[in-house]
Amino acid sequence: MTVDELLHAGAVQQARAVAAGSPSAGGLLQAQRAAITRVNPAINAYVEVFEPSHAGALQGGGASPLAGSTFAVKDNIDVAGSPTRSGLAALDAAPATRDAGAVARLRAAGLVCLGKLNMHPVALGATNHNPDFGDCYNPLRAGYTPGGSSGGSGAAVAAGLCGIALGTDTMGSVRIPAAYCGVAGFKPSFGAVPSDGLVALAPMLDHIGILARRVEDLVQAFRIVGEPRYTQPAPPRDVRGLRLAVPAEPAALQAAPEVMQAFTAGLDRLRATGFTLVPVDLSGGTGFTAVRRAGLLLSEAELRNTLDAIVRERPRALPDDLRGMMEFIGKKSAADLARAVGVTVAAGQWLERTVAPFDALLLPTAPQTAFPMDAPVPANQADYTAPANMAGAPALSLPLPVPAGELPVGLQLVGHRGADMALLGIALAVEEALAR
């Protein structure tokens, strides 16, 4: 494998190569930087690339399974010395004085931090259209969205511009770009990753997550950034006897035909390799749309506080859609928000009850594939992903096989809150089965 090929391999594989001395850590890093310089102008995944000194090159030294690989960080998570702008220039952020906990843990494990990644403004939206820092594009098709809000994270990982990326996921913002960009994305259990140094969007629902090219990279990265209660024991490799729930009426999901086709074919392949898939009724909840809207209201209300000075003093500094949302939420009462909290909590309980009898629930990650950046934005992008945030349950997206040249489709696995390693174990087995 050449060094350039290694940039598209998994982070664990990169770390192994560095550990074996071929290439050296410095050699991999140099190639990585060259790739960013070459590729980033077309996709705008990075909004800031750190100088080698800032990045801590050659300072890493932890003997973790990812030591020698690299990572990059969504712009709403603190990296010491860099302003945390959350995709919005008007925030006028001063440089962060310290690394977020997740960033510090990755550095301590010997990964080099390469830079800050583009995102949908203030993480509220899933296209990564960004008037302030420029749109981020999907490396798999020119002019298409990478998804969002962690669009830069999805694009950078898919383009081989970092080993792994940190993202955040309030209603699907890690899993949606992972699906659109054809990589793996993991939103751990609520509380499993320290949330210090994160710009809040909706604190009830906010999770720091990880994007990577391989599930084993997610496993190793999670063991580094996660709290010990969540990262023990090692993921089980034996998945015989597992029972995975699948939608009893897939048509009711109203997903695009290409999504349903890949999803159905993927489930067929899992059955053929020995998985037990059990149809479950998903119609008993409040409904995906109402649930997503409740999450949106929570996010808007919290943002109204975060952006208070800007809304009052210079609302024109906000992108049009965000300014509209701030006007909308400004008219809502505490009782209105309490109703949204109620819907949110009920959705989480519904999902927990639904998944309880099974080892995991399988869903498409998003109702559609990536679309042109200038196309109308589908309202339902986060419909399948938001409930896992409300349950605080671990959820993961990994790529389904699709015909050559077609856009990626994500398979979402939802597990039990607190049982992150069990879900990662299932994901390893599913990834392997789908690759056969």
Place this chain on the structure above:
Amino acid sequence: MTVDELLHAGAVQQARAVAAGSPSAGGLLQAQRAAITRVNPAINAYVEVFEPSHAGALQGGGASPLAGSTFAVKDNIDVAGSPTRSGLAALDAAPATRDAGAVARLRAAGLVCLGKLNMHPVALGATNHNPDFGDCYNPLRAGYTPGGSSGGSGAAVAAGLCGIALGTDTMGSVRIPAAYCGVAGFKPSFGAVPSDGLVALAPMLDHIGILARRVEDLVQAFRIVGEPRYTQPAPPRDVRGLRLAVPAEPAALQAAPEVMQAFTAGLDRLRATGFTLVPVDLSGGTGFTAVRRAGLLLSEAELRNTLDAIVRERPRALPDDLRGMMEFIGKKSAADLARAVGVTVAAGQWLERTVAPFDALLLPTAPQTAFPMDAPVPANQADYTAPANMAGAPALSLPLPVPAGELPVGLQLVGHRGADMALLGIALAVEEALAR
């Protein structure tokens, strides 16, 4: 043991006696009804006592460790055929058409449902002063509060008027009356007990819980009403090597002297019996007061929706304090409530981080003991209990030894979300150690 003495024994002990045929199930039930007739007028714990036919006497038949014993239900939980008034006459509730899930499970396990229990109006308050259904009193001292909001549950269990009682706990409403009445009270993990048939107060924080005279009764009742993921495996009996966190600066809790004395003496006894107690710093959170206030705001906003028709059409039908709260919350915005949600979430995360390195955290349950019903109401009653609701963590109160004739003091144990049986196992061992 006479039948009347058996009424003050644990529910497991009652069930064992019935299983041995002495007394018969009918005999125990008859004595239980006679005790209610005799004692309830003085304490007003029951707001409705079911006729034998309604109660399902002699119909129970499940072979659970509690079969043959009895239970009663806080008035904000549905019992088929009885109106769920939530301590507020203005709710004009029609009889519930079906049992709440927790009620149905207890019946199926062979317990007889005796009636509905008094509570603080709409569960928002901790004195059980109730203008509509009459105040409920502490059976241990005339004219004193039993605590609340599950005051009827605490009083009925303490007076031997039921085997176990269901209560609800949004900021401490199971644990506070357990502490004031000298019984044990358990608030399981969020989601561990089905919440159908419950009048919502603050859905993020609402939990159905159990009050009983013995921890083993809580264990068996929880195994009946809890979801399987939470009730397996059996509680560990071997607690050697456990590390329990205790406040590094107990004085900072600002508890009443009699509470601190009982708490400190209790910890000394635990140390003497081999427990390892580790001081932890509790000053790092938002502060107990701010956290309790945020929970109050969430509750008020949700109640504003529940009581909407009453607030608009006949506000005078509400108790004065509740009407005042509804006026207050009516002026609050969605952004105000979002701030409270943020404080709530942060408090839960703080508690989870604090307890994470230990097997449990020990605290006084409340800053004071029961007080006269007509005395000023301390604002801080729920300060030590509310954070566990915000973390969704299991928490339990059991009585500390106090000098003869003194009012009870509760010891609170807080565990890890999802690890309910582990906490119950610790509670069994602590109860045993304190009884030595």
